[in-house]
Amino acid sequence: MMLLSHRRRPRVSLAGCTCLVTGGAAGIGFALTQALAAAGAHVHACDNSQANLDRAADVLARQSGMTPVTFTKADVCDRAAVEDWITSTHRARGRIDVLIHNAAYVHWADVEDMSVEQAQLAMRTGYDALVYGAKTALPLMRSGGGGHIVAMGSAAGRIFVKGPAASYAATKAAIEAYTEMLRVELAGSGIGVTLVRPATVAGTDFWKIHVPSARMPRLADFLPPTSAENVATAVVEAIRRQEPAVDIPGYLPPFYRAYAMLPELTRKAAALGGSGRRDYAIPLPPPRAAKRATAQHSSAGRDSTALYMLKKAGANTLFVRIMADVAPSIDRAAHRLTGGRTFLMAALLPSLMLTTTGRLSGRTHRTPLLCHRETDGSYLVVASNFGRPQHPAWSHNLLAVPRATVTDTGRTVDVIATPLHGSERDTAWRRLVDIWPPYESYARRSGRQLRIFRLVPE
Incomplete structure (x- = not known):
């Protein structure tokens, strides 16, 4: 069955499609093999480990309702082996609809602790094999009227922080660049291209065998992993x-x-951690709990588990102390570069940019703040100052000069600020804590009553 043109975006069926998966007998690759077979595709999976192939075949033999899978032992570093695997599948099936390059060589160590051969093997398995596969599959897809190529990149190929091996990050960055340019070249051809960038995928051999959990950036302690199935x-x-x-x-x-x-500030933030290390070799809890970690399928979107973990991290004293210095700078830069449309916290929590007039200098000052959007169009904000004992400068400014401006998702309005007291403050406090529970720990640590303002558009 032919896949539809990349220029069209209806939801197409994979039933009857011929799908190839490299590294398809373990981890994410095996999860892909199973998911495609369950969708009715004819899956041909290769792997260089006979043990993985035998184990995968045994698992599938005990399952029902899937299209039979063809497993082949092949080393993707061997160009001839890749070419033979793809062309022989084409001869047998008459077409190639999907090629997923998932195979990877994983060994995380510092440059001085890794051999040249190991570093080169990472690139050969990841990048070179992608080139072999794409070069072989593309003409076959064209002859069949269309197809789809999927490359497994990584967040490590985009964010360069301490943890991942240099060879691993370089390989994933090369995969991303190659895939993006391939998409540009194939625009309008009927052949689609997808780049996949997972973060932490728990319960796979990546952690059980190849990488100790302690190599992960400490910020991962606060962030939810996902699963191979997701x-x-x-x-x-x-x-x-x-x-x-x-x-x-x-x-x-x-x-x-x-x-x-702000790469340097992001690296500092990534070095923050919780009270204990997480063991990523442990699989995520099945069905119900794992459902919370289900992926967002596009580059945008919110993740409820991420928000849960962020709120949990917000109660960690070390995390808050560092983020008090890092987050405002990141948010101001994002706000400036996007013309006020967005900043970091706005991706997960209701946020605004408040511009006040300095009570002493008379200059304008911009401060990113979490907020509660009221039904009457006003905003509630709290002067938490991340739990520091001093009231933040912006709250002093509002008391002296109540007129200010608020920028919310690119729209700027003039507002009048009113400090809240008594029962009105109590109601506002409950609403704000519901958005950001760490406000309660901030209040305890600060030793003061946190000021709350209502910002009313003029």
Whole structure:
């Protein structure tokens, strides 16, 4: 069955399609193999490990309702082996509809602790094999009237922080660049291209065998991992909808923007951690709990689990102390570069940019703040100052000069600020804490009553 043109975005069926998956007998690759077979595709999966192939075949033999899968032992670093695998599949099936390059060589160590051969193997398995596969599959897809190529990148190929090996990050960055340019070249051809960028995928051999959890950036302690099954579901949906990119979990795009604007500050933030290390080798809890970590299938979107973990992190004293210095700078830069349309926290929580007039200097000052949007069009904000004992300068400014401006999702309005007291403050406090529970710990640490203002548009 031919896939529809990339210029069209209806949800297409994979039933009857011929789909190839490299590294398809373990981890994300095996989850992809299963998901595609469950969708009715004829899956041909290759892997260089006979043990993985035998185990995968045994698992599928115990399952029902799936199209039979063809497993092949092949080393994707061997160009001839890749070419033979793809062309022989084409001869047997008569077409190639989907090629997913998932295979990777994973070894995380510092440059001085890794051999040249290991570093080169990462690039050969990831980047070179993608080139072999695309070069072989493209003419076959064209002859069949269309197709789809999927490349497994990584958030590590976009955000360069301490943790991932240099060879791994370089390989994933090369995969991303190649895939993006391939999409440009194939525009309008009927062949779609999708780049997949997962973050932490728990419960796979990536952590069980290849990478100790302690190598992960400490910020990951606060962020929800996802599962191989969630990644596979997102990829299958992306193929069906001809989507150009999959970022999973959905909290990744704000981190990309933060890193692009302020890389050094983002690296400092990534070094923050919780009280204990997480063991990523442990699989996520099945069905009900895992559902909370389901991917967002596009570059945008919100992730409820990410928000939960962010709120949890907000109660950590070290996290708050560093973020008090890092977050406002990132948000101001994002706000400036996007013309006031967005900033980092707005990706997960209701936020605004408040511009006040300095009570002493008379100059304008911009402060990113969380807010509660009231039904009457006003805003509630709290002068938490991240739990510091001093009231923030912007609250002093509002008491002296109540007129200010608020920019909310690109729209700027003039407002009048009114400090709240008594029962009105109590009601506002409950609404604000509902948005950001760490406000309660901020209040305890600060030793003061946090000022709350209502900002009413003029």
